[in-house]
Every structure is written in C-alpha cells, then in structure tokens.
Amino acid sequence: MDMGVSKNTRISERTNLQLRLDVFNVLNHTNFGFPNAMLYTGIDASRNGIPNPAAGLITSTSTTGRRLRRSLSSAVFPDRQAHLNCAW
Secondary structure (H helix, E strand, C coil): CCEEEEEEEECCCCEEEEEEEEEECCCCCCCECCCCCCCEEEECCCCCEEECCCCCCCCCECCCCCEEEEEEEEEECHHHCEEEEEEC
C-alpha cells in the first residue's frame, strides 16, 4: 500500500509551492521470493544424488522495504506550465 501527502501554498499571485511526501510500502509488508527448487547439487561416485543444503530455503524478497520520497515543486506562471522540481 502506497500513500502520498501534499501541501500547496500560494507564494504570490503567479507562484505556487508544493511540498510532497510519498511513502511506498507503508505497511512494510514483506513479499518473499520463491524457495530454492534445486534438490540435488550433483551426483557422487556411487551415482547417488548429493542433497542440496539450501533446498527449499527462501533467500530473497520480491519487493523492496518501505521507501520515502520528499519533493518540493514551485510553479511560476501556472498558466505557462513552468515548473521547478526538487526531490531528496
């Protein structure tokens, strides 16, 4: 679940300022990757399979953790669509 909050402020008659905070993966829910499906790593001298110790282990996630993005946007002459954007 993602969320965004913004605050619009009029600086002058022709200038607007927007402060914005975007939060991605708000609940910080982990989505695990697929488990290791390789059961054997090879065949030994007596032609028996060598078990893989990592078989069935989940070693990755399929999504990133919670991320925040802050941005500041200034619109001068809004009717002409001249913008200055800054994100950090």
